[in-house]
Amino acid sequence: MENFTFWSPTEFVFGRDTESRTGELASRCGAKKVMLLFGGGSAERSGLLPRIRTSLKEQGIDYVDFGGIRPNPTADKVYEGIEVARRENVDFLLAVGGGSVIDTAKAIALGAPTDVDFWKFYNGEAMPQTAMPVGVVLTIPAAGSEGSGNSVITNEKTLQKISVRYPMLLRPKFAVMNPELTMTLPAEQTAYGIVDMLCHIYERYFSNTPATELVDGYSEAIMRDVMDQAMTLRYQPDNYDARADVMWAGTLAHNGICGVGKTEDWASHRLEHEISAIYDVPHGAGLAVIVPAWMKFCAKRNPDKLWKFAINVMAVDPTGHDTEEIISEGISRLEDFYHDLGLTTSMRELVGTEPDIDAMVKSLERNMGKVLGNYVPLSMEDCREIYHMAL
């Protein structure tokens, strides 16, 4: 195990009707004027936003709406939000939604208090010194942003999708997590979320750090349960307990607890970011395409953890089979799982055209440099091969 620091100060308020406590939680953070960030109209129509506004009013907290945040959130929207936050003198950002809304709130939190262009905190040109406080009411379990110090923003001008990690600044103060709010998610959105949270664990699980039995063991347990609950939700989308497990797993997958003491990988996420940046497909859908291809590429180059994954997570019986067969069966079962979720594992099918792999590799090189990941360090030619394997 390597040295690590684990600090997860977010207060998770989990369960039925917990959104009614939003005002009280914001008030405890000293909020006087809240910027209420959200996506489309569903949170309005479902009555969630009205309930949250009432809960803020009851605590004497003023607010300003900031809606219309789209999936794969953009730098333009962040600039717009920074202007609103300054003009309206808000002192607290309340994200009501999933990763896109939360990540936009985090980007505004970095950009609003300073004259530095926020994008410089993403492209590596500057380091943030401060951030506004962010709170969350989670409606889509997927990105794990409610408990992480991460934020991913797409810059349409430069076609860059960049993820940053500033845990000391960006961990939300609180996250309200009511599994009931996720029951009406479309099946494909539930599936994307499940693929995403599982991948947050893979990125940490597939590591060359030796002696990580403890963290591997509980990571495997979380992956197994998410896969079980995912199957329940295909046929019982309003199963509260399955929704609750998936929601809590999404947080554990990305708050760092599954990565303690390990060198993490993150190649799959970076490979995927190029797909969703160029073709604007859902991040989870892109991961379902990339992960099996990445695993196939790594199978011969570094089989150890893939073998363990096949047996301990995908329940492959190793008896009488060699390593290659075991890993291959594990990957095949993972592909079946994605198909059962209604997702494709073909990039061509996903983007509906012949993908421009040259453009993806070029962009990858510009964003990430010459080598990607750690489990198997990938050259740009390796990345090209993985994209081809994902076709």
Next chain:
Amino acid sequence: MENFTFWSPTEFVFGRDTESRTGELASRCGAKKVMLLFGGGSAERSGLLPRIRTSLKEQGIDYVDFGGIRPNPTADKVYEGIEVARRENVDFLLAVGGGSVIDTAKAIALGAPTDVDFWKFYNGEAMPQTAMPVGVVLTIPAAGSEGSGNSVITNEKTLQKISVRYPMLLRPKFAVMNPELTMTLPAEQTAYGIVDMLCHIYERYFSNTPATELVDGYSEAIMRDVMDQAMTLRYQPDNYDARADVMWAGTLAHNGICGVGKTEDWASHRLEHEISAIYDVPHGAGLAVIVPAWMKFCAKRNPDKLWKFAINVMAVDPTGHDTEEIISEGISRLEDFYHDLGLTTSMRELVGTEPDIDAMVKSLERNMGKVLGNYVPLSMEDCREIYHMAL
């Protein structure tokens, strides 16, 4: 799953040489004068305390020593510490040790800022409103107090050993955790710690709350790994990776992550507290005696979780066996595990005399009322029976 709030704001700084960062961490908490709490002379002789004092001095932090804290820490020592903290105007409590030292620091943290007798916060006569900040350099992985909001203090005058939980006040600000510091622990102290942390998980695992697959799954993974690493440490006490797993597991066992969404039990801890309060035996040694007896008592009354524990944690093969046999085998393997650790499962052997069960039950009734625990709610007669089964 039940509604829950999970808030674990402690910064865990884990790994080799991390104690050299103590001064920096205390400084970040605004410490100007630190009360340095510790137990016997081993931390002095090993050079740990000198290293920590140097690290404080480097940050311009003044300190006052407060040593001599014994296992099963006492109210008398807390009163003494409160006086010192006030007289010396300390603004930060730094506990260097295990649960006894940390719990004493927490009790002083509650008592020093107020005129209310600190013991009233333990016996339920008063609720604390504030607490001084506490930091930790952990040397004994066991109690999990480095990440918990709990504290256990024994009052020798009243023969009461009482545990309190004030998570909003008592979670340490930081916990420095260097597994190397635990390599020289005597084998029996390592064993007591392992028994204690496992029991912190049992107390949460054995619950009647339905639909707890996720938390049960990762709790089982942690228990299995601790038992594996415990066997390694019997023969390789300086195995860094085994020490590291045990140390991190001790924190996860008691920071609440294994109890989210569940009604917890805590009968075994309360039954044990009477033994160690009267006979001053180590808490972990008392638990090794009580837990198997408690499990045997519960086996027929509420078999479900004991069956799952036997199969998923104690690796009992259920094929061809009925529930009773499976549970019985699971408990038998747990007893073997305790014996392998060098511990007795006989209360008579532990206390070296015929235990005064009447006195224990009487004290239990006074401290805890009429019913104990949740998995199987225990009457005082049930408790008496468990004590007899533990003889």
